[in-house]
Amino acid sequence: MSRELSPHVDRLLPADPGVRELARRLYDAVAAAPILSPHGHVDAALLADDKPFPDPATLLITPDHYVLRLLHAVGVPLDALGRGAAPADPQEVWRAFCANWDVFLGTPVRYWFETSLSEVFGVTEQPSAGNADELYAHIDAQLRTAEFHPRALFERFRIEVLATTDDPADDLAAHARLRDDPSFHGHVLPTFRADRYMDPSAAGWTIAIAELSEAAGTDAGNYAGLLEALRRRRAAFRAAGGTATDTGVLDAGSQPLTSADAERIHAAGLRGDATTEDATAYRRNMLYRLAEMSSEDGLVMQLHPGVIRNHHRDTLARFGPDSGHDLPDVAAFTRPLTPILNDFGTNETFRMVLFTVDETAFSREIGPLAGFYPSVYAGAPWWFLDTPDAIARYRRSVTDSAGFTKTSGFVDDTRAFCSIPARHDMSRRLDAGYLAALVSEHRLTEEQAFALAHRFVDDIPRTTFRLPGGTASAS
Amino acid sequence: MSRELSPHVDRLLPADPGVRELARRLYDAVAAAPILSPHGHVDAALLADDKPFPDPATLLITPDHYVLRLLHAVGVPLDALGRGAAPADPQEVWRAFCANWDVFLGTPVRYWFETSLSEVFGVTEQPSAGNADELYAHIDAQLRTAEFHPRALFERFRIEVLATTDDPADDLAAHARLRDDPSFHGHVLPTFRADRYMDPSAAGWTIAIAELSEAAGTDAGNYAGLLEALRRRRAAFRAAGGTATDTGVLDAGSQPLTSADAERIHAAGLRGDATTEDATAYRRNMLYRLAEMSSEDGLVMQLHPGVIRNHHRDTLARFGPDSGHDLPDVAAFTRPLTPILNDFGTNETFRMVLFTVDETAFSREIGPLAGFYPSVYAGAPWWFLDTPDAIARYRRSVTDSAGFTKTSGFVDDTRAFCSIPARHDMSRRLDAGYLAALVSEHRLTEEQAFALAHRFVDDIPRTTFRLPGGTASAS
């Protein structure tokens, strides 16, 4: 079988020749537009330090739970992928990946890899057991050159805005270094993610509270102090350029508690005896409070509920979190968000972007909510749904009830730095195909489609996430 | 950007040239067929009185919650759309609509407006802030002419049957006037909607009971009396030409109560102290009783569960119901309808049409139920789902398990009178495309497709809703 690697110029565009021709023109119009990445997991220190990447496996395989997941599913142990207690030889990790390359057929992981191997690293052959060492050497050599240092790639990728994900206790020193460095021209914005502080029954909550107290310069050892500490850190994030928060919770339940109840549960958490019911009530109160704070300070609230984290007990024990066994749950938004939307849903400062891994919510809840509440935006397909077919279903499910302007624009959500351009490229191709199909069905004019293609990669994400720059009126 | 408004002759037809050619022929075969509208919200008095429409905004914007919803979602306050306590200048309302015209791009609202502005009012330019006053004047002038009075439009729209939605306490005088008027040739049928009487804990229930007692000439102040009053009014609706009932409930739960329990809760409701549990039990009993009555008198029971009404407390307080914040909920039919289907599901008189705003129910519950119970029909996509893409998904989800004959045919469900032809036209185009695709995949012959295209707009809705006229054998 041919092992050539050369991504087709028309990949992901619609098959119908007439539709494709227009899709290609729409894609070409935005293919080189700067990348706005308002939600992701790249570490700001990577760019602040600008040190060379260590090796191909540590860059491309070991940290990417999309890759780990599928290799594990066909029987490759996570130890062999560099996730075990003992360090793995990166060249062996790379070999395991190449030998199982065909496992990724039909998945977006394969697509992202083909594009980035080809376009970032100039690889011209499909990985295989036979060429693994050769590819490793080829990529590794490049990683040692200046053109492949993080900042050089950042520029080459045309990233204009990159939002990171940061703990409130983070001092944002790396962000400051970047901001203060006249030689760096991108916007690297911190995102406030307070997940660690929401569950007083969780392992690590007490430590988190202590770290936050230290970072905020105020005692978060009681509930009022925690709110104050979070407010201080939000201000610091805003001062550092942050425009958004992110929250990943098991469900979107939101219900304010009285201060007395919240204080009681907070104290129980510190003593280590918060009950499950109390912890749930506390978490739902905290989600409500985070919305309240967003309605005060205007940080855009991203909500990512509905993932069951660490489904496999032994894998968690041996390999830790983010090792591929987080799994989607049934989503609900309309009912659980009632308290938040009743109190802040029409507040002009408040803005909330809803993401789901249960696509049934697209037409049933997310589109309709974004189609009434001025504060609500329909988040792009996320995680298990950031795939060609699910993205198409998202467009065909949400636009009907929310139009185009209440969608968020694409988010890459990735910790795989080198996949960023491939992911945005995929989104641009799919949107081009979608718009071309609408034109071909006479549901849009060609002019409208071109205008929308531009808006999808520019003013729509800028407005949704209140990003700097651009010609769009911030709202 | 071009502002020309001229809906394309092939709009909504499939892109593939071969499929489109057949789709166009299928569409042409039924494009001019009379409109059967077995479910909608036009007021019979509109036709009985036949007065000119007041102005473009009051006709097209203020009463249409589809429009309000999306304008509100981008920040237009409902006051500015004529829904506030103070009357709004209709010309200002129209300006707000035109200025935000592009918000509707990609939604069916845009499609319906483009078609009706063009075909009903001869508008040739897309609305915009710039031409708002000119368009207003153009439409307003036409509304004052005889050709644009309600009955003239009714005839021009080729509406053969129009079902309205009416409270059991309604005296149906407008329907009587129409029926007795030899100059009016359409069928305007009342539909019995008893929602007000089902929840003894609801505000207004006591008043509703009193009004119904008055209308029925029997005391509905106890449960047995309520059933008797409903039966009498159903007979009156049937005498007035009604063939169906409609019920909108939070969920499809159905469970008969003993008379003693029902009387107890009814009395508590009148005293104002029915508990939530009691109210739910009463509602589910009432749904069961409505099915029982349908199995006796043959009024087709339409069921529209699963909408959370009035999600935003302050919007309800300020602007009342039907102002755009009703939102879909998770749907269930198979389990909650068990009592009804066990007792009446194979009764030849009983007929039940199931509608959903949660499209997951199409292939999981509605198609399978319609594919076994002779009494059950799969209702057309409703409300948030009456869109080109959701309608396509409905066909591709329900036909597999229920065939074509157990689907309901299109319902426009609208209070926007001028959008009726556009909505039916959309449905006919989409069905033509669907049938053409099946022919192109050799799943139907061309002959079968033409026969089905006709049945979709004629004997299928006639049979489902037991409508008058037509050549189909009523069943």
Add this chain to the structure above:
Amino acid sequence: MSRELSPHVDRLLPADPGVRELARRLYDAVAAAPILSPHGHVDAALLADDKPFPDPATLLITPDHYVLRLLHAVGVPLDALGRGAAPADPQEVWRAFCANWDVFLGTPVRYWFETSLSEVFGVTEQPSAGNADELYAHIDAQLRTAEFHPRALFERFRIEVLATTDDPADDLAAHARLRDDPSFHGHVLPTFRADRYMDPSAAGWTIAIAELSEAAGTDAGNYAGLLEALRRRRAAFRAAGGTATDTGVLDAGSQPLTSADAERIHAAGLRGDATTEDATAYRRNMLYRLAEMSSEDGLVMQLHPGVIRNHHRDTLARFGPDSGHDLPDVAAFTRPLTPILNDFGTNETFRMVLFTVDETAFSREIGPLAGFYPSVYAGAPWWFLDTPDAIARYRRSVTDSAGFTKTSGFVDDTRAFCSIPARHDMSRRLDAGYLAALVSEHRLTEEQAFALAHRFVDDIPRTTFRLPGGTASAS
């Protein structure tokens, strides 16, 4: 209307001419491949006895709940289809079917019938009231010839492997006769289905326990004995060539009980006083124990949860189970399978194939689970979902997160012996169309698509179900 019956050579292939041309070549490459049927409901005695089929209705209509369901839905009573207490004239049953032939338009039942009537029986006219007797005579005459005896059809259908579904108490004598018969060359494998033993509150459980005790030669009258009896019978099934089990349960709940609790409930079941809660706990423990046994003996565990059996009380009373009123329920896998997957999910011997009739689970649960757990495979669309459109949705929902190799391959799941080739043919056509579309979107190369088309009908089902034969490495 034309009554010709001649299934088109390109049926079910994509409409786009370019895509179709490739789809046709892909289909042609596998159209004649032997049939692997790893899950079905044909009785092994049919082949062991090899007696002629009694008549067309008894062969094609009366036992097929797909057919019964749709005829019942349009008002044909089940008595008239041979399911009543009194025997029905098979020619009358056949007439009822032919007279209602157009009811099946648009459903897969029609597709399977058209293909098998044409290709198996050489019928050249669509059934109708007019030709019912003629068709009956035509088919009936063929059934009396040697070429239409079960074994002759088995060979003509090119069935290589046929798995049956069998009770643990079955002595598997028919399987033994086939295995020991040198003139029979197929593999007819028993499948262990222990549903009868899982619910101690069910009618018939006590009798089932007694029959199992007898068959296993050990007393299943207590819980430990039941486990021992099931283990013995599993060993017997393995010895008879079985490679898999099957379990149909209301939900996928799995939770081990202590032996003491399980013994207590078992004893209560024998006394006839197990509570509903106890029965549910017992069932969930049994599901866990079946997984435990599969992790020991390597029988592939098929799980088919989420069907509400016998929804209509009177139909059950009059016509018994499998008469068309089993209906889909909401599916869940990730949460309820946690105990099983935590304990056996990474066990190399354990293998579990997940099936659903709620397609929302494809992208939300089944794909993601198969995309992490080495033991989990995504089962093909089942029952209400074994239709052209749902199969397409399955491919477009599961591949993204699980790739191709963690899907199960097609299962026909049928008791309609003559429909087996038509069902597999449908699947091959749809997969060819799917692969051709991926190639046309440059998501696969043509070479990869051909390789996958072969794998879908050969090593993928062989590996998933640990079938005998083939060139694939068993794993």
